[in-house]
Amino acid sequence: MAAVSIEEEVERLDKNPVINWIQERTHILDGLLPIIQHPVPKSINWWYVLGSATLLSFVNQVVTGVALAMTYVPAPNQAYQSLTFISTNAVWGSVLRGMHFFGASAMVVLISAHVIRVFLMGSYKFPRELNWITGVFLLGLTAAMAFSGQLLRWDQDAYWAVVVAAEQAGKTPILGPILAQVVVAGQTVGGATLTRFFATHVFLLPALMFMFVGVHLYLVVFDGISELPKAGEVVDPKTYKEKYHRLLETDGEPFFPDAAWKDAVFACLVMAVILALAIFVGAPHLGKPADPTVIQASPRPDWYFLWYFAVLALIPPAMENWVILGVPALIGALLFAVPFVSRGGERSPLRRPWSVAAVLFMLVALAALTIEGNSANWSPQIDAAEVSPIPASITQHLSGEALTGAQLFQQKGCHTCHTLAGTGGDKGPNLTYVADRLNQAQLITRVLNGGHNMPAFGGTLTDTEVQQLVSFLQTLKSPDQLPATAGP
Amino acid sequence: MRPRLHEHQGDLSRRAFLTKVTVGFSGVIGLLAGVPVLGYLLGPITRPVPQKWISLGPTNSFPIGETKLVKFTDDTSLPWSGLTELTALWARQQSAGVFDVWAVNCTHLGCPVNWLPQAQLFECPCHGGIFYSNGTVAAGPPPRPLYKHPVRVQNGMLQALTFPLPTD
Numbered sequence: 001m002a003a004v005s006i007e008e009e010v011e012r013l014d015k016n017p018v019i020n021w022i023q024e025r026t027h028i029l030d031g032l033l034p035i036i037q038h039p040v041p042k043s044i045n046w047w048y049v050l051g052s053a054t055l056l057s058f059v060n061q062v063v064t065g066v067a068l069a070m071t072y073v074p075a076p077n078q079a080y081q082s083l084t085f086i087s088t089n090a091v092w093g094s095v096l097r098g099m100h101f102f103g104a105s106a107m108v109v110l111i112s113a114h115v116i117r118v119f120l121m122g123s124y125k126f127p128r129e130l131n132w133i134t135g136v137f138l139l140g141l142t143a144a145m146a147f148s149g150q151l152l153r154w155d156q157d158a159y160w161a162v163v164v165a166a167e168q169a170g171k172t173p174i175l176g177p178i179l180a181q182v183v184v185a186g187q188t189v190g191g192a193t194l195t196r197f198f199a200t201h202v203f204l205l206p207a208l209m210f211m212f213v214g215v216h217l218y219l220v221v222f223d224g225i226s227e228l229p230k231a232g233e234v235v236d237p238k239t240y241k242e243k244y245h246r247l248l249e250t251d252g253e254p255f256f257p258d259a260a261w262k263d264a265v266f267a268c269l270v271m272a273v274i275l276a277l278a279i280f281v282g283a284p285h286l287g288k289p290a291d292p293t294v295i296q297a298s299p300r301p302d303w304y305f306l307w308y309f310a311v312l313a314l315i316p317p318a319m320e321n322w323v324i325l326g327v328p329a330l331i332g333a334l335l336f337a338v339p340f341v342s343r344g345g346e347r348s349p350l351r352r353p354w355s356v357a358a359v360l361f362m363l364v365a366l367a368a369l370t371i372e373g374n375s376a377n378w379s380p381q382i383d384a385a386e387v388s389p390i391p392a393s394i395t396q397h398l399s400g401e402a403l404t405g406a407q408l409f410q411q412k413g414c415h416t417c418h419t420l421a422g423t424g425g426d427k428g429p430n431l432t433y434v435a436d437r438l439n440q441a442q443l444i445t446r447v448l449n450g451g452h453n454m455p456a457f458g459g460t461l462t463d464t465e466v467q468q469l470v471s472f473l474q475t476l477k478s479p480d481q482l483p484a485t486a487g488p
Numbered sequence: 489m490r491p492r493l494h495e496h497q498g499d500l501s502r503r504a505f506l507t508k509v510t511v512g513f514s515g516v517i518g519l520l521a522g523v524p525v526l527g528y529l530l531g532p533i534t535r536p537v538p539q540k541w542i543s544l545g546p547t548n549s550f551p552i553g554e555t556k557l558v559k560f561t562d563d564t565s566l567p568w569s570g571l572t573e574l575t576a577l578w579a580r581q582q583s584a585g586v587f588d589v590w591a592v593n594c595t596h597l598g599c600p601v602n603w604l605p606q607a608q609l610f611e612c613p614c615h616g617g618i619f620y621s622n623g624t625v626a627a628g629p630p631p632r633p634l635y636k637h638p639v640r641v642q643n644g645m646l647q648a649l650t651f652p653l654p655t656d
Binding site for chain 2: 169
């Protein structure tokens, strides 16, 4: 069916004198039409548009990236200034940067959704194992593109992200120091670092992506798009190909335009969202320029790496090296193993509850870690004294030792880690009503000796200061406790 | 038949030879061409940056018990390094004549540690690492004390020995 329609199509198009002139010299229709009109099962639906939308996002990145590279200067002494120029002075510069930024987010979201769709529908099973493997490479390359792109802003976040990446690489046994030097392209972050990341981001990684996209698409056409799974229909490697070809003959249609229109509609929608965000929200704000001597930095990764930022803060220190090196290796190994562990059998998610549960668990875990990473309540609020002083509602009734204690609470950094009435850090327990749960002796012990992830202040506070601080802490009672302790 | 077969066999061995020549020469020239490329890429790593003693200032500019951020320019930086040619260190005179100089990097994952003079603590903004004024770990995930630079006093100047980005 498909072969006849392609021949007919070639014949029809060949009547156009221009196409005929080109066709006679290149035979391009003979090569192109079998690809764009390759038969696909009629059952494929809107879930199947995620791959082409990812590809469109990649094309958006290439086009906007090439345009940005016309102005961006990949040298530490001018990168930030050139990006500021692009964002504020260049014609359409802010929109272009926005398209590149939101395009990157779209690519991360879409490729992740595509991987989940393929996994849940069992599309990775025989004979499409290599489609999955090339897809895993593309997923890894997308993550590498996202990370290296973030660094090109060359602001404080970018600078310290390079340092963190090098430190992580440095945890590798034996090879650690060498790998760290590979990351920063030398012994310290400097002139060679940014140029190395720029070349990686705009030449090396895109070249690898083009290669894997090519192989991925070749395999998609060669092995065919998987049919919509049905519960009870199992994949048997001995019979699958024959069944699939029979399906295409009885219930297939050419990819273009019968199925491709859905891809086109969704791709247009994705592009419209990227464009709208770029125009109405705009390019992300640049932080302060990268300066190793500005210590007052609070480096944070872009949203797609916040979950890993949270992992690094929450894991027990003893396990840290194993997690830093082991988690990425384990994720990679699991992804590569998927099509070999589960080569045949059921494809329908209705018959694969463990697969559905695994995806749900992963999504919930990633969402929870991302939220945690965004709030980063394990970090002290170093500027608490300036930006969120102790509220007057707490201090207005104080006098004497307790008032001095409140000032000490602020000065000695207690407030950087402990919340009081919604102000201050979240690293330690909320102390708004600490006197409800700890008595004077317990408070003194805790202040002097620390413990439970709190520094000991015995060496830095005088006896008088401890007394003043504890006097203040003893005033921190819940309203319902005040009358009880005051007594009738 | 025989001569043709013989001729065919001869043709095959000739083809095998030509295949080996093609693959062999291409492989050798590919390897040779790869040497300078790889060497160039690894250049920044293999080129040793000398460890140097740098002066942080007169010893009397570091009062006992105070921790100061010292900034200096790394003169081994590439000309286009911009602000990254600057480096910062924390320096403190613990007691008379006893100096400590630390890298600003947290020993957890390298973020810059801040000094809170009133609290006498170093605090890291990334994952909540906290260090005492002698550089030892007070709280959080850091696995070891702050990275300490070797120091010496020469002609009344406090000097510290530079080292690459600390990663152990």
